[in-house]
Amino acid sequence: MSLTAFLHSRYGRGFASRTEIEAHHAAAFRRFRAQVMPRSPFYRGMAELPLEDLPRMDKARLMANFSAINTCGIDHDTAMRTAIRAETGRDFRPLIGEVSVGLSTGTSGQRGLFLATPRERRLWAAIMLGRYWPELWRRQRVAFFMRADNALYRSLSNALVRFEFFDLLLPFEEHLSALAGLNPSVLIAPARILAMLAERQVAGRISLSPRRVISVAETLSPDDAALIGQAFRIRVDQVYQATEGVLAMTCRAGNLHLNERWLRIDRDVIDRATGAFCPVIHDFTRESLPILNHRLDDVLIPDPDPCPCGCASQRIARIEGREDDILWWASAAGPRMVTSEAIRTAIACLPQPLRDYRVIQRGRGLHIWLDDAASGADTALGASLAGLARQMGCQLPELAFHRGLPPESDAKRRRIRVEPDAIAPR
Template sequence: MNKLKMVLPFIQARWFRRFSSRQALARYQQKALEKQYAYMRTHSPYYRQLPKDESFPFMDKQFMMTHFDELNTQGIKKEEALAFALASEKTREFNQDYQGLSIGLSSGTSGHRGIFITTEAEQALWAGTVLGKMLPKGNLLGHKLAFFLRADNQLYQSINSPVIELAYFDTYHPLAEHVARLNKYQPTILIAPASMLVALAQQIEEKNLALHVQQVISVAEVLEETDRDYLAAMFDLPMIHQIYQCTEGFLGCTCSHGNLHLNEDIVYIEKEFIDERRFYPIVTDFKRTSQPIIRYRLNDILVAANEPCPCGSVFQRIEKIEGRADDIFLFEGKNETTVSVFPDFIRRCLLFVPDIRTYQVTQHSPRLVEIAVDQLTEQQKQQIQEEFQNLAEDLKFTCPQLTFSVYEWNPRIKLKRVARNF
């Protein structure tokens, strides 16, 4: 029965949920929002006690965890859900439910772990929507998906059906084990964090792995432009797709032209602009009822693309996911001021230097930045120094001391190529 419930959202996402204009989309969203608000005022203890004339407040992860018991509509207690999710993490067994619900933990990239819950109906809705949007055009049946992630969840396993097979690959396991299993499994679609995809591509380059996939989808991490080009070459594909998915919802995915769009048919996004095109998304998921995601402020930095997409979709096109707010570097400016530098400017200091692909830049203090690269020549170090000095002069901050180290990839941790740790 749960598999049958996937059919309608699959059909809607793939063929029928189309909008002729932004105005038509806005009318659809308004009706969906009104329905969701009415439901929450009836079924969520937290929203039930709000005065009817009071607007719904903004939330974030801390708010969600503080009010978890009152927010959710399933009567689930935070401590019980957390204990269940942690037990699954420790045993690496993710096939059990809790009172008919799927419960998982966020990866805690921003420093705070969160709990997410989904009902069986929501799992079917999610699976049908993802498959409807992401399966290759004109080729629906018989796909074998290889799915890499830190933790499995019944939400992801809901994709399994008589016509589509999903195999979970635990990123805690050794890379050699994955290579052997992939050579035997031979998936048609490969889904993994960008850093894992790069590691697998390197195995292809070294002739240890032979795959003939129809589609590669990057998830969970920022997909760098250089990594995207390298992956396309190694997997012999015209483009690398992306899914913008987090515990707050299925927020975006690439279209047939490889451009990332927000999924505005299932989420409403308010934009908190940082500059002319960068913004923080404030998410309302109007398809999810067990755990309200209403006016949820993410600290992801999205860059809006203003030109229309050749695919014809009216959904907001995103040029890139630049990083998180807590990855904006902070340097010393003139007269004791602080200069904020977006992650993209830091990336460029490495991208302008030839023959650097895998790296990580970590700011330890306003005066100290660590550059981790696989192999680095003295000439490359000098070029990086010059790029940082040029950036400092352009943005008027004091250039920090740069230290260099060897890059070591840890597949158990979500990779952030640009990170600030103070």
């Protein structure tokens, strides 16, 4: 299966139509129902149910039933102790039998465990290498910046790939000399780290020449994508991966597509005007910890246009962020969703560029920090946001402008976010 996955990722044409995708999903789930669900104590009696009748899962419910859902006989507390020991000791080599255990960051408020068998690790590596390995005939040097290492990521390492893990819990500046010594051909990191590296590349503090730059773990904003692309003179690819699996990847044309070869992703639409939806995942490759009817709180904006690459898998215009971080402004018809793209566009149209910014909705107020803003930027942006509110038929929140940047309490450095007491749609 790993070889097939590699070849599909490297040379496959993708699905030609929705009909082909649906037929592929139906065949994959027939196998999954027959071979995998009976091995899960939780799902054993549900193999004949329609997908929509399976229990609706989220991270909290998955973790509450972890011991019964997984097919490896691994107890939740044992897995959690293993994962926490790896986190605190920064030694990510220990396994439970042959199964690797990982722990999510918990930025959504719930830390999640994930498992990966040797087969699943090989499959993941085959998909990643097939899609993003620059040249098959040349040994690659991979720099991977993440909060935690895992045997899953180490599965990228082989005779043709030198894999180096850069621990995000260490001071960032300490990594620069080792990174320069590696001079990676493939650079993988969260968007904020790529942006920081891009700033140092532009300033001449580092001189890297990667042939692939891949953003992971965080939403890649257009501002950061432009900065990173200009600094390294290469298009930034994206891998949208959560604890629950690899949900989307950029294609050869540079567009983000849902990973419909390996998952079925249904939509819980939260805004009909934009089509914004939270994905509901059914993964027919994850055998160690079945992910079925699992709703994420990420918000995706679909792109209705066909992709030049020819693949019919759903294009994603952008990952808007977590559902709890979507801006909602009051209107006569009820709260209206205001996309981060609309806010970014208003800021991008200011007469003079900013060094950086933050927009935080608190209650019914909108707090805006403009770093190194020219005189009059507050007034110009206020007028632009008022125009946006009129266009949408919304009430503009009370605006409060600040200079500099707020203390950085957000580990993922989201420029636009909502604090818990903000107005909610329901």
